[in-house]
Amino acid sequence: MKRNLLLAVAAIFILLQYFPATPAKSNPPTDPARTFAATMKPPEAVHAILRRACFDCHSHETVWPWYADVAPISWAVRNHVMDGRKHLNFSEWLKPGERVFSSWSDLEDVCKAVREKSMPLAGYDWVHGRAKLSNAERQAVCRWTDATIAAAK
Numbered sequence: 710m711k712r713n714l715l716l717a718v719a720a721i722f723i724l725l726q727y728f729p730a731t732p733a734k735s736n737p738p739t740d741p742a743r744t745f746a747a748t749m750k751p752p753e754a755v756h757a758i759l760r761r762a763c764f765d766c767h768s769h770e771t772v773w774p775w776y777a778d779v780a781p782i783s784w785a786v787r788n789h790v791m792d793g794r795k796h797l798n799f800s801e802w803l804k805p806g807e808r809v810f811s812s813w814s815d816l817e818d819v820c821k822a823v824r825e826k827s828m829p830l831a832g833y834d835w836v837h838g839r840a841k842l843s844n845a846e847r848q849a850v851c852r853w854t855d856a857t858i859a860a861a862k
């Protein structure tokens with residue numbers, strides 16, 4: 710009985726693999742002139758924090774984990790990345806034709822997400838230990854975003 714159940718679960722798991730996650734995994738090409746690094750010129754310390762904790766879901770530099778190919782987890786992983794990029798994309802900080810000042814509100818959002826600890830997305834830093842941010846690191850991000858916005862006003 711127990712064996713049948715196990716077999717059934719295994720069969721379902723194998724069947725699931727025939728339902729590939731959409732959209733396909735991809736790291737689209739990036740225009741180097743429109744990245745966060747090029748347009749906002751963050752200090753390396755801040756850039757490194759964001760790269761570590763945010764870029765997997767908010768850039769075209771996603772390091773896809775092996776389970777991004779294993780259904781049903783793959784569906785969630787791909788959705789997080791595609792959805793994350795749609796909301797905030799460090800690889801396409803400026804949309805075509807957009808000017809730097811229009812991205813101040815994105816900077817404010819970055820600070821808010823980091824300060825309120827709503828990001829990185831819940832659960833992500835359990836699996837990716839390197840994405841855990843200390844309070845000092847969270848403050849460092851906001852200190853820089855606040856100063857950048859203040860200097861522009």
Ligand code: HEC
Binds near residue numbers: 788796
């Ligand atoms: C595991 C994937 C993942 C990681 C890592 C991640 N995010 Fe997100 N982020 C998302 C998703 C998905 C959304 C859209 C849905 C939502 O708001 O929860 C989002 C939304 C956001 C938004 C909201 C934008 C808006 O339009 O309101 C901000 C700001 C943001 N993330 C910043 C960050 C920052 C800063 C980091 C790193 C400290 C980070 N995220 C790390 C997946 C992620």
